[in-house]
Amino acid sequence: MRQYHQLPLVGFLLFSLIPSQLCKTCEVTEENDVHLNSLLSTMTTSKYTSGTQSANVLLSLRLVGMQNQTLKQQLSQQVRSSVEMRESNLSSGQLAMIILALGACHTPDETFIYDHHLISHLQNKFQAEIENMGAHDGNPLTNYYQVSLDVLVLCLFNGNYSVTKVADLFSPENKNYYLRGQFSVGTFNISSHVPKSVTTPNPPSNISVNYSVVITKTYSTTVTVPSGSVFLDVMEEAQKINETVFGFTVEKSSWGPYITSVQGLKANNNERTFWEILSGGKPLSQGVGNYVVHDGESLEIHWSKY
Ligand code: B12
Structure with missing residues (x-):
C-alpha cells in the first residue's frame, strides 16, 4: 500500500509536533468549525469495541480540548481495562497509542502508565520489533507505522532506545520504504468512487x-x-x-x-x-x-x- 511509505515522514512530523502539543490544544477558525462538527458528533456518539479505538478517540478529544468529561472518563476506563485484560496481546503500536492517550494533558490517568510499568513493556515490544527486523530482512513484527509510534512514545516518556539504531531505521536509504522503486506517494492512485446519485424512483433491488x-x-x-x-x-x-x-x-x-x-x-x-x-x-x-x-x-x- 503506497501510503505506507509516507510513514517515516509522518513519524518525524509527529516528533516535532507532539512534545509541545501534548497539552496544547489547537485552534480551529469559525469558518472551519462546520467541518469538524460531524466528525466530533460521530466520535462522541459511536460505540467503541476495542481499547485501541477508544485510545485513538480519547487522544483526539484531549488534543482538541473537548470538555465532555463523562465520555473521556468512559473511554479512559475502556483503555485501562484493555491493558489490564490483554497487555501481553497488544501489538507495540497499540500499546504506544494507549500510552499516548493516557499520558496526554497530564491527567490522573498518567499514573496508570507508571503503576503498570507500561514504558518498560513498550521497550520490550519495541526490542522484539527490532529483533524481527534483524531476522527478517528489515521487516518488523507489525509495520513501520507502529515502529514509529513506539519511538515517538519512548522518546516522549523517557524510555530507553538506541538513538543510532533509530537513526538507521528511519534513514531514507531504507529499502523497505520504497514501493515499486518509488519513495514518494506523489503518483498514488486510489479509486475514490463517488456513488452515482440515484434518479430513478425505484432503484433495482x-x-x-x-x-x-x-x-x-x-x-x-x-x-x-x-x-x-x-x-x-x-x-x-x-x-x-x-x-x-x-x-x-x-x-x-x-x-x-x-x-x-x-x-x-x-x-x-x-x-x-x-x-x-x-x-x-x-x-x-x-x-x-x-x-x-x-x-x-x-x-x-x-x-x-x-
Ligand atoms: C500498515 C497498514 C497496512 C498494512 C497492514 C499489515 C501490516 N503489516 O501491519 C497493509 C499494507 C497490509 C494494509 C492493507 C490495507 N489497508 Co491499510 N493501513 C496501514 C496503516 C498505514 C497503519 C495501520 C496500523 O498499524 N495502525 C496502528 C495500530 C496500532 O492500529 P491497529 O488498528 O491495531 O492496526 C491494524 C489495522 O489497522 C490493520 N489494517 C491495516 N490496514 C487496514 C485496512 C482495513 C480496511 C482494515 C479493516 C484493517 C487494516 O492492520 C494493522 C495491524 O494489524 C493505516 C494508516 C493509519 N494511519 O492507521 C492504513 C489504513 C488502515 N489502511 C487502509 C486501507 C484502505 C487498506 C486496504 C483496504 C488497501 C487495499 N486497497 O487493499 C488494505 C486492507 C485489505 C484487506 N486485506 O482487508 C486505510 C483504511 C481507510 C478506511 N476508511 O477504511 C488506512 C487508514 C490508510 C488510508 N488512509 O487510506 N494496510
Missing part, C-alpha cells in the same frame, strides 16, 4: 458485479447481491458459489473486517504480503466492510506485496 481472485492465475465469477451491499457481501456470495476458489478468512480490527487469507493463502508481515482489494484495477481506499459496490463493477482481490 439487485445488482451484479464481477469478482476475481488474482494470485498467479485469475479466478472470476459473477455475483448478484442486493444494492447497497459492501465488498464483503460479494465475497460471501462468491464463497457460497465455490468455497475452494473463493473461500476466505477475515479478522476483526479497529477499521472493521480485515481479509487475512483467500484460498488458504495467508498474508504474512515477514514476507510483506497482503490481500489487496481493487475496483476497476485501482486499489480501494476503504476496507471490505465499508466499500459499497456498484452495478457492473469489476472487483478484485489480489495477492500483493507492499
Whole structure:
C-alpha cells in the first residue's frame, strides 16, 4: 500500500509536533468549525469495541480540548481495562497509542502508565520489533507505522532506545520504504468512487458485479447481491458459489473486517504480503466492510506485496 511509505515522514512530523502539543490544544477558525462538527458528533456518539479505538478517540478529544468529561472518563476506563485484560496481546503500536492517550494533558490517568510499568513493556515490544527486523530482512513484527509510534512514545516518556539504531531505521536509504522503486506517494492512485446519485424512483433491488481472485492465475465469477451491499457481501456470495476458489478468512480490527487469507493463502508481515482489494484495477481506499459496490463493477482481490 503506497501510503505506507509516507510513514517515516509522518513519524518525524509527529516528533516535532507532539512534545509541545501534548497539552496544547489547537485552534480551529469559525469558518472551519462546520467541518469538524460531524466528525466530533460521530466520535462522541459511536460505540467503541476495542481499547485501541477508544485510545485513538480519547487522544483526539484531549488534543482538541473537548470538555465532555463523562465520555473521556468512559473511554479512559475502556483503555485501562484493555491493558489490564490483554497487555501481553497488544501489538507495540497499540500499546504506544494507549500510552499516548493516557499520558496526554497530564491527567490522573498518567499514573496508570507508571503503576503498570507500561514504558518498560513498550521497550520490550519495541526490542522484539527490532529483533524481527534483524531476522527478517528489515521487516518488523507489525509495520513501520507502529515502529514509529513506539519511538515517538519512548522518546516522549523517557524510555530507553538506541538513538543510532533509530537513526538507521528511519534513514531514507531504507529499502523497505520504497514501493515499486518509488519513495514518494506523489503518483498514488486510489479509486475514490463517488456513488452515482440515484434518479430513478425505484432503484433495482439487485445488482451484479464481477469478482476475481488474482494470485498467479485469475479466478472470476459473477455475483448478484442486493444494492447497497459492501465488498464483503460479494465475497460471501462468491464463497457460497465455490468455497475452494473463493473461500476466505477475515479478522476483526479497529477499521472493521480485515481479509487475512483467500484460498488458504495467508498474508504474512515477514514476507510483506497482503490481500489487496481493487475496483476497476485501482486499489480501494476503504476496507471490505465499508466499500459499497456498484452495478457492473469489476472487483478484485489480489495477492500483493507492499
Ligand atoms: C500498515 C497498514 C497496512 C498494512 C497492514 C499489515 C501490516 N503489516 O501491519 C497493509 C499494507 C497490509 C494494509 C492493507 C490495507 N489497508 Co491499510 N493501513 C496501514 C496503516 C498505514 C497503519 C495501520 C496500523 O498499524 N495502525 C496502528 C495500530 C496500532 O492500529 P491497529 O488498528 O491495531 O492496526 C491494524 C489495522 O489497522 C490493520 N489494517 C491495516 N490496514 C487496514 C485496512 C482495513 C480496511 C482494515 C479493516 C484493517 C487494516 O492492520 C494493522 C495491524 O494489524 C493505516 C494508516 C493509519 N494511519 O492507521 C492504513 C489504513 C488502515 N489502511 C487502509 C486501507 C484502505 C487498506 C486496504 C483496504 C488497501 C487495499 N486497497 O487493499 C488494505 C486492507 C485489505 C484487506 N486485506 O482487508 C486505510 C483504511 C481507510 C478506511 N476508511 O477504511 C488506512 C487508514 C490508510 C488510508 N488512509 O487510506 N494496510
